[in-house]
Amino acid sequence: xxxxxxxxxxxxxxxxxxxxDAGVLMLLFIAGILYSFFYxxxxxxxxxxxxxxxxxxxxxxxxxxxxxRFAAAHPALKLTQVTxxxxxxxxxxxxxxxxxxxxxxxxxxxxxLAGRAAAVEVAANGAYLxxxxxxxxxxxxxxxxVSAGIELKRLSAASPSxxxxxxxxxxxxxxxxPLFNVREGYGAYVVPGVAVLIVxxxxxxxxxxxxxxxxxxxxxxVAHTLAGYGGMLAAFAxxxxxxxxxxFGFVLWWQDYPRGGNPAGLALLAVLYAFAVAAFGILIGxxxxxxxxxxxxxxxxxxxxLFLSGLAWPDQALPALLRTARWLVPSTAGIQxxxxxxxxxxxxxxxxPEAGTLLAxxxxxxxxxxxxWCRAAPPASPDSSGEPA
Amino acid sequence: MTTHRLGTGAVIGxxxxxxRGDFWDLAMLSWIPLxxxxxxxxxxxxxxxxxxxxxxxxxxxxSFSRQLTRWFxxxxxxxxxxxxxGEAEAMALLRERRAxxxxxxxxxxxxxxxxxxxxxxxxxxxxxxxxxxxxLARDVRTVASTLSAGIEMVVREKRGAAPQQALAQFEPIRAxxxxxxxxxxxxxxxxxxxxxxxxxxxxxxxxxxxxxGREFRDGxxxxxxxxxxxxxxxxxxxxxALPAVSGMLQALLFLGFFAAVRGWAVAGSLGGMLAALAxxxxxxxxxxLLLIxxxxxxxxxxxxxAFVTAPAFAFSGQAYPLxxxxxxxxxxxxxxxxxxxxxxxxxxxxxxxxxxxxxxxxLVLAGFALVCGALGYALLxxxxxxxxxxxxx
Numbered sequence: 001x002x003x004x005x006x007x008x009x010x011x012x013x014x015x016x017x018x019x020x021d022a023g024v025l026m027l028l029f030i031a032g033i034l035y036s037f038f039y040x041x042x043x044x045x046x047x048x049x050x051x052x053x054x055x056x057x058x059x060x061x062x063x064x065x066x067x068x069r070f071a072a073a074h075p076a077l078k079l080t081q082v083t084x085x086x087x088x089x090x091x092x093x094x095x096x097x098x099x100x101x102x103x104x105x106x107x108x109x110x111x112x113l114a115g116r117a118a119a120v121e122v123a124a125n126g127a128y129l130x131x132x133x134x135x136x137x138x139x140x141x142x143x144x145x146v147s148a149g150i151e152l153k154r155l156s157a158a159s160p161s162x163x164x165x166x167x168x169x170x171x172x173x174x175x176x177x178p179l180f181n182v183r184e185g186y187g188a189y190v191v192p193g194v195a196v197l198i199v200x201x202x203x204x205x206x207x208x209x210x211x212x213x214x215x216x217x218x219x220x221x222v223a224h225t226l227a228g229y230g231g232m233l234a235a236f237a238x239x240x241x242x243x244x245x246x247x248f249g250f251v252l253w254w255q256d257y258p259r260g261g262n263p264a265g266l267a268l269l270a271v272l273y274a275f276a277v278a279a280f281g282i283l284i285g286x287x288x289x290x291x292x293x294x295x296x297x298x299x300x301x302x303x304x305x306l307f308l309s310g311l312a313w314p315d316q317a318l319p320a321l322l323r324t325a326r327w328l329v330p331s332t333a334g335i336q337x338x339x340x341x342x343x344x345x346x347x348x349x350x351x352x353p354e355a356g357t358l359l360a361x362x363x364x365x366x367x368x369x370x371x372x373w374c375r376a377a378p379p380a381s382p383d384s385s386g387e388p389a
Numbered sequence: 390m391t392t393h394r395l396g397t398g399a400v401i402g403x404x405x406x407x408x409r410g411d412f413w414d415l416a417m418l419s420w421i422p423l424x425x426x427x428x429x430x431x432x433x434x435x436x437x438x439x440x441x442x443x444x445x446x447x448x449x450x451x452s453f454s455r456q457l458t459r460w461f462x463x464x465x466x467x468x469x470x471x472x473x474x475g476e477a478e479a480m481a482l483l484r485e486r487r488a489x490x491x492x493x494x495x496x497x498x499x500x501x502x503x504x505x506x507x508x509x510x511x512x513x514x515x516x517x518x519x520x521x522x523x524x525l526a527r528d529v530r531t532v533a534s535t536l537s538a539g540i541e542m543v544v545r546e547k548r549g550a551a552p553q554q555a556l557a558q559f560e561p562i563r564a565x566x567x568x569x570x571x572x573x574x575x576x577x578x579x580x581x582x583x584x585x586x587x588x589x590x591x592x593x594x595x596x597x598x599x600x601x602g603r604e605f606r607d608g609x610x611x612x613x614x615x616x617x618x619x620x621x622x623x624x625x626x627x628x629x630a631l632p633a634v635s636g637m638l639q640a641l642l643f644l645g646f647f648a649a650v651r652g653w654a655v656a657g658s659l660g661g662m663l664a665a666l667a668x669x670x671x672x673x674x675x676x677x678l679l680l681i682x683x684x685x686x687x688x689x690x691x692x693x694x695a696f697v698t699a700p701a702f703a704f705s706g707q708a709y710p711l712x713x714x715x716x717x718x719x720x721x722x723x724x725x726x727x728x729x730x731x732x733x734x735x736x737x738x739x740x741x742x743x744x745x746x747x748x749x750x751x752l753v754l755a756g757f758a759l760v761c762g763a764l765g766y767a768l769l770x771x772x773x774x775x776x777x778x779x780x781x782x
Contacts, residue, residue, distance in 0.1 A: 023688045023782065034696070042704050042718040049713065093569075094742040096732060099710075112561050119563045126568040127735035129579055131710050133523070136566045143564035150561040171502055171544075172537040173509040174530055178516035179483065186709050189519040209688075213782075258517070291782060292606070292687055296417055296599070299695045300425055300591045303584060303702065307432050310486075313576065314521045317438035319431055336486065343517045346484040 003227040010231020013221040017210055018239070023291070028206035032243050035198050036251045043187030050078040051134045053100045056089050057082055061109035067120075067146050071102060076138040093125060100124030100135025102142070112150060130186075180344050181258055188257040192343055193311040195247040196334045199273075201302050203240045204281045208294030211285030229370045233278055240274030248342060261345025268348065269337050269355060276330045276358040279365035286372040309335040333357040395618035400627020403616045404600065408631065417599070418635040422592040426585045426643060433584075436577040440468035441521050444479050444488040447472060451499035457510075457536065461492060464528040479513075489521040490514035492529065502540060570656070570739040578653055582738070583731055585643050586666075587702040589636065590673050590727050594694045596632035597677035601625075601769070602687030608779035621770040629674055636673065640666040648738075656741035664751055665733040672726035672757035673698075678765030685772060686781035701727040707735075729753045 018024050055071055057064045072079040080098060083089060092098045103121040111118040120143055124135035181188045214220040222228045248266060252259040288294045307313045308326040315323055326332045337354030340346035348355065408415045445458045462469040470488060473479040482488040493511035501508040512529050514522040604613045617624035644666060647653045655662050676697065681690040702708070704722040711722055722728045729750040736742040772778055 023692075026692060031692070031695075035700070038696075039700055039703065042709055042714045042722070044715050044718070045713050047713070048710055051710075052712070094736060094740055094746045096736070108562070117563060118561065119565050121565045121567060123567040123569050125735075125740065126570045127579065127739045128707065128710060130708065132568055136568070140564050140566060143562055147562040147564075154561070170537055171507050171540040172533050173507060174512050174533045175509050176512045176514065176526060176529075178522075179513050181516040181519070184516045184519070186519070189517060190703075292599075292691055293413055295688075295691045295695065296413075296595055297421070299595065299691075299699050300421075300588060302699055303588060304425060304428050304432065307429070307580075307584070311518065312520055313432065313580070314438040314441050314489075314518075314524070316441050317433075317435040317576075319434060322431060339517060340484060340486065344484045344486075344515070350481065350485045 006223055006225060006227035007231040007234075010222045010228040011235045012231070014210075014232045014235035015238075017214075017221050018206070018235070021210060021213070024206045024210050027202050027209060028239050028243075031202050032198060032246065035202075036195070036247060039194055039198070040187050040191045040251075040255050043185070043191065046183065046185035046187055048130055048134050048186075049076065051076060051100065051131050051138065052078045052080045052098045053102070053135055053139070054081040054083065054089050054092055054098045055079060056084065056086055056101055056103045058084055058086075058106045059104045059108040060084065063109040063112060063146075064104040067102070067104060067142060070142045070146055071139065074138050074142055076134055077142075099128060099131035100139060102139045185257070187255065188343075190312065191255065192252065192257055192259075192339055193309060193335045194306065195251060196273075196338050197302055197306055197309075197331050199240060199243045199247060200277050200329075200331045200334060201298055202243065203236065203274075203277050204284060205295055205298045206239070207236050207278065207281035208285045208288050208298070209291055211282070212288040212293060213291045215289050216291055224374055224376055226370055226374060229282070229373045232373075233275065233282060233366070236278035236281060237271075237274040240277050241270060244270040244274060248338065252342065258343045261343065262341040262347060265341040265346070265348045265351065266338070269341055269351065269358075272355060272358045272362065273330065273334045273337070276362040276365065277334070279362050279369055280330050282373065283365045283369035286369065286376060305329055305331050306335075308332060311335055311339065327357050328361070330358060330361055333361070395616060395623075396620070397617070397623040397626045397630070399616045399618070400613065400624055401630045403613070404627060404631050414599075417592070418596060418631060422588065422635075422639050423642070425588050425592075426639070429584050429588065430577070430581050430646075433577045433581040436575040437466070438521070438524050438576075439465055441466060441525055442470040442488045443467050443490040443492060443525060444471040444473055444482050445469050446474075446476065446479055446491060446493045448496040449494050449498040453499035453502065454494045457494060457498075457532070458492075460532045460536065461529070464532055466524045466528040483513075483515050486515075486518075489518055490525045490529070505544065570735075570741070577651070578739070582647060582653070582734070583705075583707045584702065586640075586669065586730060586734065587705070587727060589639055589643065590669065590701060590730075591694075591698040592639065593632060593636040593670055593673035594677040594680070594698050595691070596635060597629065597674050598681050598690045598694050599687065600628045600632060601678070601681045602690050605681075605685050605773075605779050606687040606782065608776070610773060610776075610779060614774070621766070621773070625678070625766055625769060629678075632677075633670060633674060636670040637667065640670055653738070655738050657737040658742065658744040658747075659737075661733065661737040661742075661744045661747050661751070665730055665737065665747065665754070668751060668754035668758065669726055669730040672730075672754045672761070675758040675761035675765065676726065678769070679761040680765070682765035682768030682773075685769075685778040688782055697725070698727075701725045704728065705731050707731050726754055726757045729757075 018028060055068050057068060068082055071077055081092060089101045093101065101123050103123065105120065108118050108120065122136055122139040124132040126132050178184050222232045248270065284294065308322060309332050333354040337351045337358065340351040340354065408418060443461065445461060447454045447458060458469055461467065471482055473482060479491045483491065491513040493513065498508050510533060514525060516522055604610050614624055617627060644662060648655050677694065680693045684690045684693060704718060704725055705728045706722060711719055714722065733747045733750045736746055
């Protein structure tokens with residue numbers, strides 16, 4: 001059989017094997033579609049509105065009531081209780097009914113009226129970082145607004161113009177401008193990265209399940225030759241490409257996340273990623289002896305891989321060894337590269353390190369994987385056409 | 390071994406011999422989970438991100454702007470890695486992810502500030518990398534407000550206010566912001582502590598699903614039942630033993646390592662924490678039994694386990710709050726043992742709550758164990774012995 005025919009035979013036989021195996025079909029196609037709706041679901045409202053908070057008012061003065069009113073009116077806060085009693089607030093915090101509390105101490109108003117510096121305490125639950133940030137920022141704005149009002153009154157008594165007063169009060173301002181994910185949605189931040197990981201994990205599981213089954217049956221439909229390997233690689237890569245097209249073409253649009261920065265770069269990166277993951281999957285697949293084993297390892301590895309990718313946790317904070325070793329799984333370069341071209345609109349040159357890493361992974365996986373695949377030819381059937389399953 | 394009395398003990402013995410004879414089976418009950426936990430801890434072991442790269446566009450080129458740049462570089466969370474000439478060059482740095490934010494110091498900055506006018510610094514940040522940007526924003530604001538306060542105090546004192554008086558004038562009411570239970574927002578304490586139980590629930594569900602599912606895949610149900618003396622109760626109890634012991638040991642190692650070795654002592658009820666961990670393991674065993682009872686197929690039960698346990702962290706409310714989820718996601722979150730467990734953990738371990746503050750969640754976890762377990766057991770008993778259900782791949 002000619003190499004080209006063997007290549008085609010390997011491609012077609014792999015696709016036939018995929019189509020004939022409900023478990024593999026489930027992993028390669030159905031799981032991705034299910035996850036594409038299921039995973040973004042918790043974030044569909046995109047941002048945290050109305051964090052439940054309480055005010056502990058121990059001052060019971062006109063000033064403390066003014067601050068409380070401002071807190072009740074703040075769009076990011078939902079004031080659920082005002083109490084003079086600190087243990088009551090602690091109780092609410094422990095029961096998880098509030099995320100933060102503003103404590104207005106007794107004597108606040110008299111201190112302010114006397115022109116002395118007064119302090120109030122804002123405390124929020126650090127076990128929930130998103131709520132913590134929202135509650136702290138909300139209360140800080142409330143206190144800042146009231147404080148600024150008092151200050152402006154004092155200053156304008158001594159200064160000629162309103163502009164001069166404002167300049168005196170805050171000489172150096174910071175104007176913060178979010179780029180790329182301009183609405184700062186939580187789903188828009190995390191789902192595009194997770195999508196890349198889902199494409200990888202489902203493809204790896206599907207490949208390993210199919211190859212594990214072939215080992216169990218001691219017969220593969222694909223020839224244990226270089227051409228057979230090439231056909232199989234192309235078939236698995238085409239599955240990865242279909243899933244990438246679905247996620248980056250449909251899901252990002254459907255969820256209305258930032259996208260479409262660089263379609264040509266995306267297409268090239270998707271091909272590279274699909275082949276790199278497929279070759280990586282075949283390499284892993286040669287290690288498994290049963291159909292289900294790979295699922296155990298791959299289900300549990302997704303979470304650590306996400307946090308190694310440098311998306312959800314800055315890679316500058318990773319230990320030096322992990323900062324290097326994380327590039328050994330395709331998802332690291334994949335997540336960085338796809339976010340680069342899709343969400344940041346990076347040119348191909350700007351994701352060259354990621355593309356280069358994927359290419360290097362592809363070459364290494366093909367070299368080792370093809371060697372292991374050809375070597376695994378069953379001695380009983382040297383005929384390269386293999387045996388029907 | 391044939392002299393053994395048949396029953397739970399014999400099933401446990403059969404499981405143990407099988408695990409010892411299969412490298413990967415034993416690995417999934419022992420070192421693979423521990424390796425995954427160790428890796429997770431290692432990822433977050435730095436606790437706080439330092440020196441996240443930013444770029445500064447200095448259009449002022451004054452001694453003040455150079456001083457400000459040095460201050461930005463000196464802030465613990467960030468490092469000034471580049472000083473591009475223009476915005477185009479800076480944006481390329483962002484797209485290449487060589488910098489995650491740009492500070493733009495406008496021309497005339499020093500002149501304006503020395504002349505008593507206010508000035509504005511632009512802070513452009515990559516909001517797609519929210520974890521990076523959050524820490525950077527804090528540092529940028531801290532540097533700017535420290536500097537601002539310094540300038541303001543000097544101006545006030547020049548006008549004749551005493552330092553103490555100047556401070557009171559400058560900020561009549563100061564808000565002291567306190568992050569409770571996690572003072573310096575340490576991610577080791579926040580994420581590693583939440584992620585490891587999220588992995589634990591995956592491993593426990595996988596363990597029980599695999600232990601029971603194997604018998605259906607291989608069609609060895611009669612052999613399994615024979616070891617149990619024909620009693621389903623003994624057969625299932627024997628299957629639960631090894632995953633339960635393994636899961637509980639993993640849970641105790643997790644608690645012991647972080648509480649004793651890493652110094653994150655349990656601030657509240659230790660008994661509550663232990664009960665929460667034990668009930669999480671029990672609830673996962675129950676969910677696993679239900680999955681295999683419904684499917685009677687190892688492969689389908691594993692797919693189900695993946696669907697239920699792998700995204701559970703995203704639904705748990707730990708990273709993204711439950712109250713901000715749509716009703717469907719909120720409902721699904723309530724149907725996951727992990728959601729309830731993590732609430733207990735943050736209350737008992739971090740917030741220092743006494744035992745009574747978790748009574749509801751403890752009962753819910755126990756309910757998962759009993760209801761899912763009983764349903765799974767009933768389904769196994771009802772359909773498990775039917776040979777038509779065996780051998781499904």
